[in-house]
Amino acid sequence: MPVSELAQMECIPCKGGTPPLKGEALAELQAKLGNDWQVIDEHHLVKKFRFGNFRQALDFTNRVGELAETVNHHPDICLSWGKVEITLWTHKIGGLSETDFVFAAKSDTLLQETP
Numbered sequence: 861m862p863v864s865e866l867a868q869m870e871c872i873p874c875k876g877g878t879p880p881l882k883g884e885a886l887a888e889l890q891a892k893l894g895n896d897w898q899v900i901d902e903h904h905l906v907k908k909f910r911f912g913n914f915r916q917a918l919d920f921t922n923r924v925g926e927l928a929e930t931v932n933h934h935p936d937i938c939l940s941w942g943k944v945e946i947t948l949w950t951h952k953i954g955g956l957s958e959t960d961f962v963f964a965a966k967s968d969t970l971l972q973e974t975p
Contacts, residue, residue, distance in 0.1 A: 864965045865892060880955020889961040895968050904949035905956065905964050909971060911942045920944055923970045933963050 881889065882902055890899050897907045911917040921939045924946065928934045936947040948964055950957040 864968070878953050878957065880950070880953045881957060882955075886956060889956075889958065893961050893964055895965075897964050899956070903955050904947055905960055906945065906947050907964065907967075909944045909946070911944070914941045917942055917944050920971060923973065924967055927963070927966055927970060931959075931963065931966075933959055935963065935967075 880902070886899060886902060890897070893905075895907070897905050900906055909917075909920060911920065917939055921937055921944050924935065924937060924944075933950075938945040938947075946964070946967060948960040949955060950960055
């Protein structure tokens, strides 16, 4: 599966005072992202990932954690047996920014690399 346009972009830190994405701009990024990511209340992105066992879910969680540290953008991650749920939003602006969508796309790329 080819790497998406969003996954190739950089996660750029958002400055406070920038308005969160709404309406058409939000819908366009959601369409580009796809892959079962859901926009909830125009405020955050959520996706549930499924794995065959706890080890695979843990490995994926660790990869997402490393990405978060590298780009300084930190999602909420819920890990359980065979499942990982990622929730993203930009805390500084209290909603979604382009960086959330870029991080989500990069997370999907990490999924392809998880054994």
